[in-house]
Amino acid sequence: MIIEIGHYALVLALATALILSIVPVLGARRHDSAMMDVATIGSVTMFSLVAFSFGVLTYAHVVSDFSVQNVWENSHSLVPLIYKYSGVWGNHEGSMMLWLLILTLFSAVVAVFGRNLPETLKANVLAVQGWISVAFTLFILLTSNPFLRLDPAPAEGRDLNPVLQDVGLAIHPPLLYLGYVGFSVCFSFAVAALLEGRIDAAWARWVRPWTLAAWTFLTLGIAMGSYWAYYELGWGGWWFWDPVENASFMPWLAGTALLHSALVMEKREALKIWTVLLAILTFSLSLMGTFLVRSGVLTSVHAFASDPSRGIFILCILLIFIGGALSLFAFRAPRLSAGGLFAPISREGALVVNNLILTVACGTVLTGTLYPLLLETLTGDKISVGPPFFNMTFGLLMAPLIVIVPFGPLLAWKRGDLLGALQRLYVVAGLAFVAALIFFYIEHGGPVLSVLGLAAGLFLVLGAVADLWYRAGIGKVSGSVAWRRLTGLPRSAFGTALAHAGLGITVLGIVAVTTFQTEHVIEMKPGQTVDAGGYSLNFDGMQPGRGPNYTEDRGHFTVRRAGVAVADTWSAKRLYTARQMPTTEAGILTFGLSQLYVSLGDATKDGGIVVRIWWKPFILCIWGGALIMAFGGFVSLSDRRLRVGAPRRKAKPATPAMEPAE
Amino acid sequence: MTRKQKRLAVIAGGMGFIAAAVLLVMFAFSQSVAYFYMPADLAKTPVAPETRIRLGGLVGEGSVVRDTGSTVEFSVTDGSTNAVKVRYTGILPDLFREGQGVVTEGMFTPGTNVFVADTVLAKHDETYMPKDVADRLKAQGLWKEGQGQQGSGQEAKATP
Numbered sequence: 001m002i003i004e005i006g007h008y009a010l011v012l013a014l015a016t017a018l019i020l021s022i023v024p025v026l027g028a029r030r031h032d033s034a035m036m037d038v039a040t041i042g043s044v045t046m047f048s049l050v051a052f053s054f055g056v057l058t059y060a061h062v063v064s065d066f067s068v069q070n071v072w073e074n075s076h077s078l079v080p081l082i083y084k085y086s087g088v089w090g091n092h093e094g095s096m097m098l099w100l101l102i103l104t105l106f107s108a109v110v111a112v113f114g115r116n117l118p119e120t121l122k123a124n125v126l127a128v129q130g131w132i133s134v135a136f137t138l139f140i141l142l143t144s145n146p147f148l149r150l151d152p153a154p155a156e157g158r159d160l161n162p163v164l165q166d167v168g169l170a171i172h173p174p175l176l177y178l179g180y181v182g183f184s185v186c187f188s189f190a191v192a193a194l195l196e197g198r199i200d201a202a203w204a205r206w207v208r209p210w211t212l213a214a215w216t217f218l219t220l221g222i223a224m225g226s227y228w229a230y231y232e233l234g235w236g237g238w239w240f241w242d243p244v245e246n247a248s249f250m251p252w253l254a255g256t257a258l259l260h261s262a263l264v265m266e267k268r269e270a271l272k273i274w275t276v277l278l279a280i281l282t283f284s285l286s287l288m289g290t291f292l293v294r295s296g297v298l299t300s301v302h303a304f305a306s307d308p309s310r311g312i313f314i315l316c317i318l319l320i321f322i323g324g325a326l327s328l329f330a331f332r333a334p335r336l337s338a339g340g341l342f343a344p345i346s347r348e349g350a351l352v353v354n355n356l357i358l359t360v361a362c363g364t365v366l367t368g369t370l371y372p373l374l375l376e377t378l379t380g381d382k383i384s385v386g387p388p389f390f391n392m393t394f395g396l397l398m399a400p401l402i403v404i405v406p407f408g409p410l411l412a413w414k415r416g417d418l419l420g421a422l423q424r425l426y427v428v429a430g431l432a433f434v435a436a437l438i439f440f441y442i443e444h445g446g447p448v449l450s451v452l453g454l455a456a457g458l459f460l461v462l463g464a465v466a467d468l469w470y471r472a473g474i475g476k477v478s479g480s481v482a483w484r485r486l487t488g489l490p491r492s493a494f495g496t497a498l499a500h501a502g503l504g505i506t507v508l509g510i511v512a513v514t515t516f517q518t519e520h521v522i523e524m525k526p527g528q529t530v531d532a533g534g535y536s537l538n539f540d541g542m543q544p545g546r547g548p549n550y551t552e553d554r555g556h557f558t559v560r561r562a563g564v565a566v567a568d569t570w571s572a573k574r575l576y577t578a579r580q581m582p583t584t585e586a587g588i589l590t591f592g593l594s595q596l597y598v599s600l601g602d603a604t605k606d607g608g609i610v611v612r613i614w615w616k617p618f619i620l621c622i623w624g625g626a627l628i629m630a631f632g633g634f635v636s637l638s639d640r641r642l643r644v645g646a647p648r649r650k651a652k653p654a655t656p657a658m659e660p661a662e
Numbered sequence: 663m664t665r666k667q668k669r670l671a672v673i674a675g676g677m678g679f680i681a682a683a684v685l686l687v688m689f690a691f692s693q694s695v696a697y698f699y700m701p702a703d704l705a706k707t708p709v710a711p712e713t714r715i716r717l718g719g720l721v722g723e724g725s726v727v728r729d730t731g732s733t734v735e736f737s738v739t740d741g742s743t744n745a746v747k748v749r750y751t752g753i754l755p756d757l758f759r760e761g762q763g764v765v766t767e768g769m770f771t772p773g774t775n776v777f778v779a780d781t782v783l784a785k786h787d788e789t790y791m792p793k794d795v796a797d798r799l800k801a802q803g804l805w806k807e808g809q810g811q812q813g814s815g816q817e818a819k820a821t822p
Contacts, residue, residue, distance in 0.1 A: 234756075305772045344672050356676055367687055382698035384716050384767070389694040393686050521732045521752050573756075582756040601732060601753030610732040612753050 003068055003100045006056025007147035013049035013104070014137040016042055020130030022261035024123035025195070036119055039126035040111040046133060047108035054088075057146050061088045067153030070094065070146040074145070076578050078549040086170035092294065092310075093146035098173060099290070100136050101513045102181045107133065110185060110210075111176030117206060125185070125193035132184055134319045143310045152534045159549065159578035168228030172221060174246060179218025180286045184253055185210040187283035190276045191325055194332040199272050207279065209637060211262055215255045216633030220229045222248050223626035234584030234599040236519070236614045238622060241390040246369045247289030254282040257355045264348045273333050278355075279328060284322040285362075291318050292369070320439040327397035346416040350408040357401040364393040395565060402456045402507060405500055406463025408492075410470070428466045432458035443617060447513035453511035460504025464497040495636025509593075509621025521601075525608040533615030535596060536560050542609065550576045553587070555609065557598055559589060567591075571611075593620040696767055701744035711772040717746060717779070718765040726760055738764065738777075750779045758782065 020042035027035025057070070063083050066072040074091040075084060083090075089098040107129040114122050140146070189207045193199045225248065230238040239245060258278045264271045295311025342348045368385045373379050406428065410421040436454035440446065469475075471493065472486035520530055526541035540556040554572035558565050571587030587598040594617045599609030663794060698716045699709065709715055720747055722737035729735065737745040748766055759766060768779035 192795065344668065356679060360680055363685060364687050371691070380700055382716075384696045384698065385691075386694065386696065386767075389690045392690045393683070396686060523732055584756055591690070599753065604728060610753055 002056055003060055003065070003149065005149050005331070006053045006060075009049045009053040010137065010141060013046050013053065014134065014141065016046040016049060017130050017133040017137055019626070021048060021127055021134055024127040024130075028123045028127075028196075031120070032547065033119065036123035039123045039130075043104070043107040043111035043126050043129065044426050046130070047104040049077065049098075050101050050104045050137075054097050057094060057097060058085065058088050059594075061085070061094075064157065065153075066157050067151070068146075068148055069148045069150050072150055072154050072157045073390050074160050075157040076549060077156060078578075079160050079165065080503045081549060082167070082170060083160055083165050086167075089173050090160055090169050090616075093144045094141050095173065096136065096144050097146060098177055099181060100133065100140060101109045101175070101186055102177045103129070103133055103136060104216070106182060106185050106210075110188075114206075117638040118593045119505045120196060120204075121189075121192055121206075124195050124411040125188045127231065128188035128191045129184065132188075132321065133172050135321070139310075139313050139317065143313050157578075159576065162550065162574065162576040162579065162581050162583045163232060165576075168232060172224045172228055175217050175224055176221030179214050179216070179221050179230075179255075180248065180251060180516045182210065182217060183251060183279075183283040183286050184213025186214065186258065186279040187325070190279035191275060191328065194325075194328045194336075197335050199276060199330055199336050201266050201269050204262045204275065208259075208262050208266060211255065211259050211279075212633055214635065214636050215252070215259055216630045218248070218252050218255060219626055219630045219633065222252060223623045223630070229321070229624050231588055232584055234586045236586070236597050236599065236612070236616070238619070239514075240370075241387045243369050246365050247292045250362050250365055250369075251282055251285040251289060253358050253365070254278060257358040258282050260351045260354050264351050268342065268348050270342055270348060271355075273336055274355070276333070276336070277329060278359075280322075280325045284318075284325070285366075287314075287321060291315055343415050345411065345418045346412045347408065349416065350404065350411050353404060354401065354408065357397060361394055361397045361401075364397060365390065366637055368465070388593070399456070401459060402503075405460055405503065409464075409467040409496055409500070424466065424470060425463060429455075429459055430454075431460050443516045445513070446657070450511055450515035454508060455504075457504045457508035457511060460507060461501045462504075464501035464504065467500075468493070468497050491538070491639040493632075495639065498632030498635060499629045500632075502625045502630075502632060504625070505598050505621050505628060506623075506625030509623075509625060512618035512621065513616055516617045516621075520611075520613045522611060522613075523604050523608045524611045525606075530611075530613055532596060532613050533594065533617065534561065535566070535591075535615075537596070537598070537613060539609075539611065545572070547574075549578060550574045551622075553600075554585075555587075555598075555600055555611070557587060558646070559596065569598060571600050573600050590620070593624070595619050624629075698765075700740045701738060701746045702740050704746060709770065711770040714767070714769050716765055717748065717768045717777055718763070719746075721758065721760050721762055722762050723760050736760075738766065746777050747775065748777045748779050750782055752780075752781055752782075759786045 019037065023035050024039035024042070027033070027038065058073050059065075060068045061075055062081070064084070066073055066075075066078045070091065070093050074094075077089050079087065088094045107126060110122070110129070112128055114125070117125070164472050186207055189203065189210070193203055222245075224246070226238050229240075230236070258275065260265075261275045261278055265275045291311065291314040294314055368389050372383050372385055375383055406425055407418075407421050410416075410424055411418070433451075433455045435458050436451045438629065439454050440451050466488070468486065471489055472482045473645050474482045474486075476482075477485070518532055520532060522530060524530070524539040526539055529536050529538045531537075534558070538558045538560065540558055542553055542555045543552050544553045552572040552574040554570045557567070557571065559567045567588050567589050569587035570585075572585040574583045574585055575581070576583065584599055589596040589598075594615070597614040597616055599612045601612060603609050663722050681726040696712075696714045696716045698718060700717070700719050704717075717738055717740040719740045722739045725735075725737040725745075726737075729733045731751065734751075734754060735747065737747050739745040748768075749766075750766065756762050765783045766777070766779035767783075768777060770776070
């Protein structure tokens with residue numbers, strides 16, 4: 001019964017979304033407050049209904065109600081409790097429910113916290129959110145209903161995919177969706193602005209916190225997904241340039257560009273039209289990612305549900321929203337007043353270069369991802385575009401960006417002093433280069449070019465420090481004054497510095513791992529020893545083991561350094577009994593920021609086993625840097641001017657803008 | 663420089679960057695794209711050695727031979743008489759099995775007809791059939807319905 005109520009709640013949510021899609025827009029046209037108020041109430045109601053529906057689905061999974069087809073297909077009574085919760089979104093239907101839940105959550109948050117938005121803008125934004133909700137609720141109800149019953153109810157479920165039985169599933173999809181779907185708010189703001197035909201710096205201010213929040217979550221989500229794939233798949237790779245990964249990475253690139261262009265718009269009233277376009281494109285890329293992943297048109301190493309009828313439905317959603325928004329843009333953009341011009345050498349000039357590089361790099365990823373699809377449709381040839389393509393194009397295009405990032409914050413708005421910035425940064429660059437040389441000397445064995453990569457990463461980190469250093473005037477003024485200046489800096493300045501430093505640390509990690517990692521694939525017998533990364537790894541032997549829903553053969557390894565045992569690990573091959581599905585559980589040992597990664601292969605005839613051992617120097621920097629970037633996002637989000645909110649448009653000069661002098 | 667010239671310079675710079683990106687993409691495509699073949703295609707039109715391709719099909723029954731160490735040899739077939747011998751050094755994916763679909767990537771060594779693979783893909787789903795392979799087997803009428811359908815609702819990574 002409860003299942004049917006959950007289903008019904010979803011139908012009611014659809015009805016609410018329909019009302020939400022129409023009434024506030026009409027209200028905004030007629031300046032009818034009562035009609036516009038429907039937006040707030042409607043959004044909160046819609047969220048409550050979807051949340052209830054989602055709760056019912058969760059309940060069905062937790063109590064293992066196998067009369068529900070979705071539970072039967074993706075759960076088992078023996079699955080540990082935490083995976084019963086996370087298993088809710090470990091399948092297509094549940095995953096779309098999570099998508100919708102987060103979409104409506106964002107609507108509700110905008111409705112509740114958007115009190116200082118102009119009435120008409122708020123009504124329009126929430127209505128556009130309503131349109132997206134209608135599309136996805138319909139999609140779930142018509143093609144991916146999680147509430148379908150089975151009669152008679154089976155006694156046992158078919159188990160959750162073993163690869164998903166991991167805490168990664170509990171964390172990664174919600175974070176990723178918070179980012180992915182969060183950009184819907186920026187999209188809605190852009191469309192609402194186009195509907196009103198009016199856009200100004202205040203608009204950029206209202207959009208900024210949402211962009212920042214979505215970007216922060218997306219950063220965390222991608223990093224988490226990458227780490228999960230790294231330890232769970234047992235291949236030792238952390239990024240495969242797989243279509244599914246690209247699908248989440250493209251909105252991140254576009255979102256990063258949006259974050260920076262909104263800054264220019266907020267401060268200088270320039271780049272207005274471009275920012276609106278970017279907001280539309282960012283969410284379009286999110287939608288396209290959903291399509292690519294859900295329709296299964298591209299072959300991915302991360303398997304996912306594919307069903308052509310669903311694919312076509314999402315394709316229609318995609319075409320309607322992207323096509324509609326872009327047509328609206330084409331009609332209305334010329335009417336928006338263009339922004340001011342500015343000098344090429346200035347903060348805004350640097351941000352334009354940032355936007356240019358990020359969008360072009362995003363374009364190459366898009367080309368590489370979609371080209372196989374296009375070629376197959378046109379000529380029938382099947383091709384695969386792999387990491388070499390992306391490394392060559394994306395890597396080369398992003399390299400200049402890394403070099404110019406530290407210059408941006410040092411240039412002033414309007415008219416920057418490049419020479420001054422150069423003078424400030426050449427010490428930093430020198431330090432970075434020397435540090436890279438020392439690093440190279442200690443690690444030795446990599447290609448000489450890696451010095452440049454390491455120097456670039458260090459340049460970013462030190463450049464971020466230098467930015468704060470110069471702003472506080474350390475060394476020029478007395479210590480107490482410098483401290484006061486430093487603590488007086490707006491939080492967004494620290495956010496910027498943290499995010500840029502985090503990027504540098506990620507770059508360092510990537511360069512270190514790709515150039516200094518070592519890999520051994522060898523056959524080992526108990527008692528044998530292998531050297532990797534200055535450690536020696538002794539294979540002690542295999543033994544059988546069993547967990548709640550699997551059996552395993554696990555190998556024990558002892559790690560010694562200079563003859564002293566420092567750590568030990570298990571690496572296993574598991575067989576999940578319900579599905580008869582084998583998985584590899586890698587043994588991972590962390591030493592500082594580096595890791596030793598041991599994964600088992602097949603047993604050989606003479607009693608040995610094939611073992612794959614990687615030494616991954618500084619690999620934790622890759623995800624650590626992403627965490628720092630996200631932390632920078634949160635710090636920036638806590639900035640006073642975002643909390644206080646922008647002053648009302650056309651309000652009497654009541655409160656002076658809470659703008660820190662920069 | 664006048665204002666107009668400045669603006670032109672900025673636009674030219676941007677266009678130059680985009681043009682460079684386009685050239686780079688085209689160059690990268692010509693270098694690193696791998697075409698997909700099945701054994702029957704190779705019987706019709708052989709591929710020059712040292713050209714990077716993807717080879718897909720079914721792992722031949724009884725064809726897997728483990729060498730000493732971690733080198734494995736197996737044949738990739740497409741249900742007909744065509745078979746290509748593949749050599750791979752490394753750890754095979756968990757779901758690699760005889761009679762199951764597989765996609766390998768690599769190149770032929772000159773002078774032999776052994777395909778040396780550096781990548782072997784098999785998916786996380788036990789009933790999985792790589793899409794490229796499944797499409798072709800369907801076209802050839804070798805597809806057994808239900809083979810890849812059952813359990814299609816699985817995800818190995820719940821990315822959206």
